[in-house]
Amino acid sequence: MIRRRIITLVSCSMAWLAGASWAAGEQFIPMPSYRIGPYAAGGTGVYGGFIDYLNYINLKEGGVGGVKLTYEECETEYKVDRGVECYDRLKGKGPTGASMFNFLSTGITYAVLERAAQDKIPIVSIGYGRTDASDGRVFPWVFPLLTNYWSQSTTKIKFIGQREGGMDKLKGKKIANLYHGSAYGKETIPVLEAQAKKYGFELINIEVPAPGNEQQSQWLQIRQLKPDWVILRGWGVMSAAAIKAAAKVGFPRDKMVGVWWAGAEDDVVPAGGVAKGYIAAAFAPSGANYPVVQDIKRVVYEAGKGNMQDSNRVGHANYNRGVVHGILNVEAIRVAQTKFGKKPLTGEQVRWGLEHLKIDDKRLKELGAVGLVPPLATSCLDHEGAGMVRFQQWDGTRWIPITDWIASDKALVRPMIEASAAAYAKEKGITPRDCSKEN
Known part of the structure; x- marks a missing residue:
């Protein structure tokens, strides 16, 4: 069963000192969420859908490959300094540390780019964040999935x-x-x-x-x-x-x-x-008629385990974005398990899964997400994977x-991405990866 802890910056240290225990067979996904402040509507919707999807996978499948998914929330209020503090507090938790971070904030994503690379923890920035991070040669730890x-x-x-x-x-x-x-x-x-x-x-x-x-x-x-x-x-x-x-x-x-x-x-x-x-x-x-959303209602909400205080928001646009976050995070873990085994994975191992995602029409149908998510495929060179919008x-x-x-317009965007990424690499003294040597 997923642990549900909402931690403010004031109480986060106290909760940790109290001695949170983590089972050896769990995969930890940190939730640097924001449920208060001027951006709370977006935060509660997206993180609500995200958490509901993790609950859904646990209840329906017993986790991913038998590995239960766990999470812990830390309130950022969409503020950069608090986001950085939440990163530091959550990165080492769980039996193998943080799987990946989803900040839902461009500012926080920018602020932790370098330390996440040093800590070998991937950042998933679905539909936001630093656009030139789409070039995985320079930004191996950042994934602006779907569309930058x-x-x-x-x-x-x-x-x-x-x-x-x-x-x-x-x-x-x-x-x-x-x-x-x-x-x-x-x-x-x-x-x-x-x-x-x-x-x-x-x-x-x-x-x-x-x-x-x-x-x-x-x-x-x-x-x-x-x-x-x-x-x-x-x-x-x-x-x-x-x-x-x-x-x-x-x-x-x-x-x-x-x-x-x-x-x-x-x-x-x-x-x-x-x-x-x-x-x-x-x-x-937006829309509640997607099969995966209907199944979440049946499996999660009928069991009284839904995260949304207002269940009428299930199927709203922000909620569905959270479900998509859940799908892509879980699918990355699932892919990574094919290489590293059905066990709790490190951030570095999950990064491999993120870089080898392939969600085609067949898989979208299996997920109940046709029309909710475009087909996508990531690689060492391309951390965006789709580039389509409705x-x-x-x-x-x-x-x-x-x-x-x-x-x-990839003919316009990709050269700009590569030029910007190359400038960043030069500034930071980064030698871009040779993708021909990656597998």
Whole structure:
């Protein structure tokens, strides 16, 4: 049975000194979560879905290869210093130490990159984090799985191009990039600038100081500049505030395209009726009808072991993202067991599994996740593995899928990734791996 401990920074030391015991046959997955503060809606949803999936695997399969999955939470409040402290507190726990870390924070991910490599613990940054970490030659310990931010950015511009009647129609258009004032918010500026040059549109970058509930001056600027589209790179309270502000200045919500972290029920419901028509990207769409979500309801919630206080959120976008986190973490362990045996694995062994993931249509069907996750395959060279995005639109009551998976512009993104990774390697004195020698 999974141990369920929610640890604040104040109580974390006390809990550890009390002597948490770990069975020799368990696989430990740390949970540096955030359930309080301005980003709590996202944190509770994603980590709730993640934990539910671990419970589901334990209850349905008895763990992975007979190895029970355990976890321990540590509250970060989405703050970098607290995230680093949680990393230090959790990295050595469990019989073999931390399997991998999922911070759900670009800032924390940046902050622990070097120490995680030194500690030989992989960082899984699904849909967030440092984009050039997609180059596994330079970043062997970081996995921005499914779709990195630059890939997602190119799919948003592709989507806007489709709505305008073709990519050539983007020439002369104005696109405002309203972004969260953080490392996360600034991550896509380089690729948007490259796309603006490629397609001939005018890019207007507008920063919103974190947490983002004050945006009056930014939307007055948007009203004056009259962009054709607004890309909303929000998170937490910023997203609903932006939708409300757009309505106040008369900007059409169906001309707003949000990042997936601004595309959950938690972003649109607080905005009320004015959110109708708003569009957002998705690496894991909303919806409770996916077989894996239905099975979690049956196996976990009917047994009274669900993590979500509000079970009505099961199947919402943030929850489904958590389920996807669970799927990819568990599948990495499963793959790693094929090489190292059905036993608790070290972070270094799990890293091998992350680098050899292959989830095809057949496996997605077995997992009950067709349409929830795109097919993906990772390698030494490619730690992203997919690079595809779907888009959904809020109809006032629920999210409606409006596209199938859209492939990223790899011809644009991959050279930028390699150039950025090479610059990082030079700065840090890193000799990139020779992937021809990896197996």
